[in-house]
Amino acid sequence: MDVDLELYPGEVLAIVGDNGAGKSTLIKVLTGVYQADKGEIRIDGKTVQVRSRRDSIDAGIAAVYQNLGLVDSLPAPENVFLGVEPIKRIFGLPFIDNREMRERTIAILRDRVGVSLPNVDEPTRNFSGGQRQAVAIARAINAAELKVLVMDEPTAALGPEETRNTLNLIRAVKERGTSIILISHNLDHVFKVADRVQVMRGGRKAGVAVVANSTRRDVLGMIVGTDVDEDAHV
Amino acid sequence: MTMTTTIPADKNAGRKVALPWYERYINIVGPLVMIIALVIAMLIFERRYFEFQNMMIILQDAAIFMVLGMAMTIVITGKGIDLSIGAVAALSAVIMAMLIKDQGWPVYPAMLAGVVVGLTCGTINGLVITRLNVPDLLATLAMDQIYRGIGLVLAAGAVLARFPEPIPFLGRGRAFDLIPTAAIVGLIFLALGFVLYRYTWLGRYAIAIGGNREAAVLTGINIRRQKVYHYMLMGTCAAIAGILLTGRLNAIQATAGMGFALHTIAAVVVGGTALFGGRGSMFGTLVGVLLLAMVTNALVMLRFQFFWQLVASGIIIIASIGFYSYLQRRGNSDAKGDD
Numbered sequence: 316m317d318v319d320l321e322l323y324p325g326e327v328l329a330i331v332g333d334n335g336a337g338k339s340t341l342i343k344v345l346t347g348v349y350q351a352d353k354g355e356i357r358i359d360g361k362t363v364q365v366r367s368r369r370d371s372i373d374a375g376i377a378a379v380y381q382n383l384g385l386v387d388s389l390p391a392p393e394n395v396f397l398g399v400e401p402i403k404r405i406f407g408l409p410f411i412d413n414r415e416m417r418e419r420t421i422a423i424l425r426d427r428v429g430v431s432l433p434n435v436d437e438p439t440r441n442f443s444g445g446q447r448q449a450v451a452i453a454r455a456i457n458a459a460e461l462k463v464l465v466m467d468e469p470t471a472a473l474g475p476e477e478t479r480n481t482l483n484l485i486r487a488v489k490e491r492g493t494s495i496i497l498i499s500h501n502l503d504h505v506f507k508v509a510d511r512v513q514v515m516r517g518g519r520k521a522g523v524a525v526v527a528n529s530t531r532r533d534v535l536g537m538i539v540g541t542d543v544d545e546d547a548h549v
Numbered sequence: 550m551t552m553t554t555t556i557p558a559d560k561n562a563g564r565k566v567a568l569p570w571y572e573r574y575i576n577i578v579g580p581l582v583m584i585i586a587l588v589i590a591m592l593i594f595e596r597r598y599f600e601f602q603n604m605m606i607i608l609q610d611a612a613i614f615m616v617l618g619m620a621m622t623i624v625i626t627g628k629g630i631d632l633s634i635g636a637v638a639a640l641s642a643v644i645m646a647m648l649i650k651d652q653g654w655p656v657y658p659a660m661l662a663g664v665v666v667g668l669t670c671g672t673i674n675g676l677v678i679t680r681l682n683v684p685d686l687l688a689t690l691a692m693d694q695i696y697r698g699i700g701l702v703l704a705a706g707a708v709l710a711r712f713p714e715p716i717p718f719l720g721r722g723r724a725f726d727l728i729p730t731a732a733i734v735g736l737i738f739l740a741l742g743f744v745l746y747r748y749t750w751l752g753r754y755a756i757a758i759g760g761n762r763e764a765a766v767l768t769g770i771n772i773r774r775q776k777v778y779h780y781m782l783m784g785t786c787a788a789i790a791g792i793l794l795t796g797r798l799n800a801i802q803a804t805a806g807m808g809f810a811l812h813t814i815a816a817v818v819v820g821g822t823a824l825f826g827g828r829g830s831m832f833g834t835l836v837g838v839l840l841l842a843m844v845t846n847a848l849v850m851l852r853f854q855f856f857w858q859l860v861a862s863g864i865i866i867i868a869s870i871g872f873y874s875y876l877q878r879r880g881n882s883d884a885k886g887d888d
Contacts, residue, residue: 349561368767384764386757388828397757400750408747 319354320345320496320513322463327485327495329505332515338498341515342465345496346378348373360463375462379457381471383447387440391432392420394439395454423453427461429487444473445480452488460543464488465496470504482508487535502531514538564807579832579872580819580840583865587843603846608732609721611842612736613790613797615735618820618834619742620786624779625757625817626746628762628826631780632689633674634787635805636696637695642791642801643700646709656713664788670696673783687851693810700803710800720796731793738786743831753779759826816841816867821870824870841865 318341321418322328341508342348345356347368356374360536363374371377385394396416403412417435420489432440439450455464466485470478485508488504489495499505503510506526514521514537522537591598617634624631645663654662670692677688708734715722722730746752754775757765765772790809795801818824819840821832841862848858 369769382859384767386760386764386827388760389753389756390824393753393756397753397764398770400753409750410744411750411753413748521795 322494326510327489327508329497329509329512336515336516337518372459376461377459378465379451379455381468383451385439388438391435391450392416394450395420395457427456427491428452444477448481463494467498577836579869580836590670597774607842607846609729611838612731612735614816614838615792616786616790618838619738619817620783621813621817622822622829623755624783625822626829627779628759628760629685631783632810633693635806636693637667637670637784637787638791638806640696640700642726642795643704643789643803646801650709667784667788671780675780679773679776704803708802716796717799720793746831819869
């Protein structure tokens with residue numbers, strides 16, 4: 316597989332392609348799950364080494380996976396700060412500062428994700444799909460000095476209402492200055508939120524389309540590798 | 550300028566349906582209902598049940614299981630279980646007793662030695678589970694035999710009795726001639742457990758490990774290390790329970806503490822801690838421990854044979870777990886819209 320990928324500050328870049336086109340592999344290289352045989356990753360012009368998940372987080376790249384990885388029985392702040400809890404020392408002993416965690420979670424959700432959750436203190440098991448998505452994004456943002464948010468099929472398992480919420484969420488996060496790489500099967504969703512679309516085919520970059528100047532047909536043509544006639548069904 | 554939107558908690562859009570209002574109190578609703586039923590029954594059959602002295606006896610009986618239940622709540626929350634606690638309590642108490650009676654150790658160093666024995670047993674449990682990858686249930690079942698066997702060999706059938714203070718005072722004394730000292734120790738441990746559970750990484754990571762192991766791994770939590778900590782805490786608490794047990798009868802033998810594990814697990818689960826991890830409550834454990842002690846006491850007072858107490862605690866365990874399973878099934882099927 317031999318691919319290059321360019322992401323501009325503050326944009327949503329969608330990556331589309333058939334199963335096996337190499338989308339997931341590309342993302343796993345970016346997030347340090349796999350290592351590239353050759354090539355480099357540069358952020359703001361600086362080359363960064365990504366050999367592990369930790370490296371990727373330190374470089375400002377964080378991923379939200381489809382299953383979100385939330386602990387259902389914990390409320391939003393506990394999930395956002397899981398593993399990186401703020402500590403308050405009492406008699407020298409480390410205690411988790413639940414209040415600070417809650418305030419910072421609300422602030423991240425408001426300032427970086429653009430949402431407010433009325434039920435932030437309830438277990439996330441009680442959350443709607445869009446709310447869970449927001450919590451997972453907030454965790455990714457909190458984990459790093461986040462520059463690039465990778466979202467793997469965020470709408471795949473959602474109903475129409477939740478899909479709309481999630482797409483709004485993606486727009487809101489972008490408007491607040493985080494670049495997003497969105498992996499999706501769904502061209503409708505891609506055309507709603509992405510600025511550019513990179514098409515993958517057979518482990519290679521088949522092309523890049525600027526959403527504002529392209530049609531679904533153009534993109535679909537790149538996915539299957541031929542021109543598509545007007546009636547083709549997406 | 551961008552606006553902040555509120556994402557509604559649309560009940561129908563959720564991945565799982567929000568459980569009804571009582572979900573928040575679920576861990577104590579079951580046992581509270583049973584306590585109320587018990588109180589009504591005893592009002593009818595035996596008013597002496599409510600006398601102050603009898604309440605103190607109930608607290609006295611519950612005390613050991615408060616100490617054990619505190620640690621067990623954390624162990625079970627982290628998707629573990631410890632069946633060896635009875636043997637650990639007996640072994641550490643026997644060693645403490647032999648140091649005092651046979652070796653002439655002063656009491657406090659001997660007590661400390663007992664606690665160290667418990668801590669060591671717990672550490673071994675944790676290492677066997679996490680390093681040899683033996684499932685918690687089987688590992689602690691086998692270790693139970695080992696600890697019990699060592700205790701029997703050491704004590705060689707002897708009953709060691711009559712210990713210096715503060716052991717009897719801790720086990721059966723009354724603080725201010727009023728409240729059982731053991732119950733105060735138990736409540737202090739539960740309060741400590743509440744803090745551990747809610748305000749330290751120990752409890753927080755136990756919930757994460759039991760609730761979503763992958764998520765815990767991805768956030769960099771060292772699951773093996775955390776689980777060893779859980780069993781270390783459990784072993785330490787078992788040793789302290791062993792001291793209380795020794796003091797209570799002012800005697801100890803290697804066969805003591807049989808049935809501790811099931812009774813403790815029952816109290817914890819009755820108190821709403823999920824048997825398969827991820828959710829728990831120290832307050833629920835207190836309620837569960839008290840419920841079991843109240844039932845046992847009621848049966849004694851109504852002159853049921855001891856054996857009926859076993860039947861009763863078995864029924865309570867099955868009923869509570871069945872009740873939670875029922876609620877869980879209902880919650881899930883509402884969300885998925887099937888079965």
